[in-house]
Amino acid sequence: MTPTLAPPVRELVLIGGGHSHVQVLKRLAMAPPPGIRTTVIARESHTPYSGMLPGHIAGHYTFDQIHIDLGPLAQAAGARFIADEVSGLDPDGQTIQLLDHPDFRYDVVSINCGATPGFSGVEIDTGVVPVKPIGRFLPHWNAIRTSSESRLRSGESVHIAIVGGGAGGVELALAVHFVLGGIGDLRVTLATASERLLAGHNQRVQTHFEQLFASRGIRVERNFDVRRVAGGRLESTTDESIDADEVFWVTGVEAPEWPRRSGLAVNEQGFILVDDFLRSTSHDTVFSTGDVAGVTDQLRPKSGVFAVRQGPALADNLIRTLEGRRLRRFRAQTRFLSLISEGGRVATASRGDWFATGAWVWRWKDWIDRRFMRRFQELPDMVTAAPTVAPALQDDLPDSMRCGGCGSKLGADMLTRVLRKLPTTAHPDVDVGIGDDAALLKGNGSQIVISVDSFRSMIDDPYLFGRIATHHSLNDIFAMGAQPVAALAIVTVQLMAEQLMEDDLYLLMRGAVDVLNEQGVALAGGHSSEGAETSLGFAVTGSLVDKPMTKGGLRDGDVLLLTKPLGTGVLLAANMVGKARSQCIAAAVNCMDQSNAKAAQIIRAHGAAGCTDVTGFGLLGHLGEMLRAAKLSARLDVSAIPHLQGALELFDAGEASSLQANNEQIFADCRFEGCSPTESRVRVLADPQTAGGLLAGVDAAGADACLRALLDAGFSAAAIGKIDVRDDQHQAYLQLLG
Numbered sequence: 255m256t257p258t259l260a261p262p263v264r265e266l267v268l269i270g271g272g273h274s275h276v277q278v279l280k281r282l283a284m285a286p287p288p289g290i291r292t293t294v295i296a297r298e299s300h301t302p303y304s305g306m307l308p309g310h311i312a313g314h315y316t317f318d319q320i321h322i323d324l325g326p327l328a329q330a331a332g333a334r335f336i337a338d339e340v341s342g343l344d345p346d347g348q349t350i351q352l353l354d355h356p357d358f359r360y361d362v363v364s365i366n367c368g369a370t371p372g373f374s375g376v377e378i379d380t381g382v383v384p385v386k387p388i389g390r391f392l393p394h395w396n397a398i399r400t401s402s403e404s405r406l407r408s409g410e411s412v413h414i415a416i417v418g419g420g421a422g423g424v425e426l427a428l429a430v431h432f433v434l435g436g437i438g439d440l441r442v443t444l445a446t447a448s449e450r451l452l453a454g455h456n457q458r459v460q461t462h463f464e465q466l467f468a469s470r471g472i473r474v475e476r477n478f479d480v481r482r483v484a485g486g487r488l489e490s491t492t493d494e495s496i497d498a499d500e501v502f503w504v505t506g507v508e509a510p511e512w513p514r515r516s517g518l519a520v521n522e523q524g525f526i527l528v529d530d531f532l533r534s535t536s537h538d539t540v541f542s543t544g545d546v547a548g549v550t551d552q553l554r555p556k557s558g559v560f561a562v563r564q565g566p567a568l569a570d571n572l573i574r575t576l577e578g579r580r581l582r583r584f585r586a587q588t589r590f591l592s593l594i595s596e597g598g599r600v601a602t603a604s605r606g607d608w609f610a611t612g613a614w615v616w617r618w619k620d621w622i623d624r625r626f627m628r629r630f631q632e633l634p635d636m637v638t639a640a641p642t643v644a645p646a647l648q649d650d651l652p653d654s655m656r657c658g659g660c661g662s663k664l665g666a667d668m669l670t671r672v673l674r675k676l677p678t679t680a681h682p683d684v685d686v687g688i689g690d691d692a693a694l695l696k697g698n699g700s701q702i703v704i705s706v707d708s709f710r711s712m713i714d715d716p717y718l719f720g721r722i723a724t725h726h727s728l729n730d731i732f733a734m735g736a737q738p739v740a741a742l743a744i745v746t747v748q749l750m751a752e753q754l755m756e757d758d759l760y761l762l763m764r765g766a767v768d769v770l771n772e773q774g775v776a777l778a779g780g781h782s783s784e785g786a787e788t789s790l791g792f793a794v795t796g797s798l799v800d801k802p803m804t805k806g807g808l809r810d811g812d813v814l815l816l817t818k819p820l821g822t823g824v825l826l827a828a829n830m831v832g833k834a835r836s837q838c839i840a841a842a843v844n845c846m847d848q849s850n851a852k853a854a855q856i857i858r859a860h861g862a863a864g865c866t867d868v869t870g871f872g873l874l875g876h877l878g879e880m881l882r883a884a885k886l887s888a889r890l891d892v893s894a895i896p897h898l899q900g901a902l903e904l905f906d907a908g909e910a911s912s913l914q915a916n917n918e919q920i921f922a923d924c925r926f927e928g929c930s931p932t933e934s935r936v937r938v939l940a941d942p943q944t945a946g947g948l949l950a951g952v953d954a955a956g957a958d959a960c961l962r963a964l965l966d967a968g969f970s971a972a973a974i975g976k977i978d979v980r981d982d983q984h985q986a987y988l989q990l991l992g
């Protein structure tokens with residue numbers, strides 16, 4: 255008999271996907287600790303490996319080669335990934351504040367969010383591009399490289415200044431020179447406040463790089479302490495100046511501001527003070543590593559090397575803390591090897607007094623860097639956690655015998671606490687709402703429309719899942735041209751320790767209530783229970799004043815408009831097995847989190863009579879329903895049908911939703927011209943959609959204006975085909991033109 259897995263009883267939150275946290279995740283993927291749920295919150299879904307950044311700038315590595323995609327890594331670790339920026343922490347209340355989510359509670363938190371560029375004491379007007387955070391630097395660099403290349407090719411000169419004479423600045427100057435120097439009249443200047451390049455390295459290393467800069471014609475401005483930057487002009491404290499087209503900022507880093515504000519113990523510069531166990535000196539449920547941390551008596555330069563070294567000790571200590579075991583001491587090495595690249599495939603090694611240079615050093619560095627990255631890019635299948643939890647966690651385990659029926663309802667206290675926190679609003683048509691046996695609505699003479707929808711969670715983020723499930727449930731009402739009035743929730747929360755269930759219930763319902771409030775809909779009641787998986791849905795009641803838009807309302811000659819791109823089914827299916835890129839999932843989530851309310855208004859205002867929302871049967875399945883009801887046929891222009899980034903590539907790679915095969919049975923009713931049912935761009939037409947777009951028929955005379963209004967309102971809408979009279983001689987009522 256397979257032992258039942260231990261349900262989670264403690265919440266570990268990792269803030270930032272820095273060099274230590276990727277190792278914590280890898281460790282969790284190899285040996286998941288039972289009873290612990292992990293959530294990673296990071297501003298960017300892709301963590302850059304800084305050691306390979308100069309190689310990327312110089313063109314030796316692609317974006318994917320130098321980045322770790324946190325989504326699949328978190329997936330392999332059995333962790334939830336939340337894409338957001340942390341803006342504050344309450345270490346006494348054990349909650350984290352985020353920019354676009356409600357607060358997150360934690361039992362233990364670890365902060366490895368790096369540092370920010372060091373601008374203090376410098377007056378900045380415009381025109382500086384900081385290299386950190388790297389995720390924000392790269393889009394700037396791509397734009398600057400493209401414009402510089404075209405200016406150099408047309409004979410203009412380009413001057414790039416780099417501020418900072420440490421390893422980062424030196425490598426960046428050489429990489430920029432390597433990639434743009436051969437095209438035309440490029441000037442590169444490096445400004446450093448120090449007397450020499452690479453202060454902190456041995457003299458042979460310094461001399462080598464100073465000679466290298468001289469031989470490449472890269473100017474070095476020594477003792478240049480920048481006081482002011484305005485529109486590309488750098489001014490020093492001694493009134494010297496440098497005029498450049500672009501200024502890259504690669505100086506020492508500063509602490510982000512929120513840890514200091516939070517009441518955590520920080521050093522004079524604002525870096526989080528941690529002891530030899532990497533634990534905050536003021537709060538023992540807080541850990542921190544990497545650039546944002548300052549280990550009290552082990553002062554070291556801010557460098558990725560230390561964050562990497564801290565990773566295994568951090569992973570150990572986080573688990574030991576959660577399990578109530580003794581912690582392990584961490585000691586940073588005092589001397590460490592630096593491998594500094596020189597633009598081309600040559601590098602220099604520096605360690606203490608040792609110096610070596612050559613192509614072999616670059617190959618050595620390349621081998622080390624690629625080996626490091628492979629650990630996070632080639633992921634193991636997740637190992638199952640052991641069924642028993644550590645003794646310290648056993649008291650919080652839910653009873654192993656759980657009741658079904660009404661006994662599976664969530665506790666009244668938990669529900670009351672969550673409802674009290676939710677910012678619910680009233681609706682004038684709801685006379686009696688939450689709290690009574692049933693909701694009481696006023697009819698007000700309008701027609702009533704009712705609909706129900708519910709599904710299990712398909713993303714890690716409970717707040718966003720709450721939002722998406724709510725949009726999905728409201729869509730049926732919008733598709734009829736009605737206005738939702740009241741919603742009854744049907745919510746199931748995965749069985750865990752009571753506190754974790756309450757956390758999840760709050761986040762789910764907070765997402766739901768935020769969407770309901772945005773649409774002016776009252777939460778009038780609901781039913782909640784515990785279960786094997788989290789799910790959420792709503793029975794929604796709406797009012798309709800005019801004639802409804804219906805599936806059978808399509809007319810001969812109508813132009814078919816679709817308000818959202820397709821592909822959520824294949825993307826979510828691939829995400830569940832760690833095969834989708836986080837950036838594609840983020841785009842799909844944004845698309846699902848867009849309400850169809852405005853689209854329905856626009857479509858209706860342009861005279862549509864036939865409309866539906868595209869959901870589980872896919873575009874063709876729902877269009878088929880409309881055509882059968884209206885006894886008409888349709889011609890679709892396959893190349894005009896929008897799809898989400900990454901969806902077609904996933905079909906090509908063999909991924910598909912479990913509903914795909916069923917949905918593709920509609921291909922038997924289609925005639926294909928210039929395309930075939932095996933092509934990804936055709937298969938996506940049968941892809942099941944979550945919170946999908948509206949599909950509507952608009953009279954040909956008004957279709958262009960309707961499409962323009964949809965695009966202006968921010969929908970990725972398209973005109974995808976036309977409705978025809980049905981030719982009964984002809985079997986196929988759906989023609990797909992490639």
Ligand SMILES: Cc1cc2nc3c(=O)[nH]c(=O)nc-3n(C[C@H](O)[C@H](O)[C@H](O)COP(=O)(O)OP(=O)(O)OC[C@H]3O[C@@H](n4cnc5c(N)ncnc54)[C@H](O)[C@@H]3O)c2cc1C
Pocket residue numbers: 269270271272273274295296297298299300301302304305306307308338339340341366367368369385386389421422423425426504543544545546556557558559560561593
């Ligand atoms: C050009 C250049 C080259 C370098 N080369 C090297 C080198 O060869 N070797 C070396 O050892 N060091 C190098 N460094 C230094 C190195 O970049 C840093 O020391 C290292 O990145 C610090 O790692 P970290 O783990 O502390 O955080 P980071 O790697 O900076 O990771 C921070 C993480 O936190 C997330 N994050 C940040 N703020 C928030 C927030 N508020 N909320 C949520 N998430 C957040 C980010 O999205 C990211 O996932 C280089 C630096 C530069 C600029």
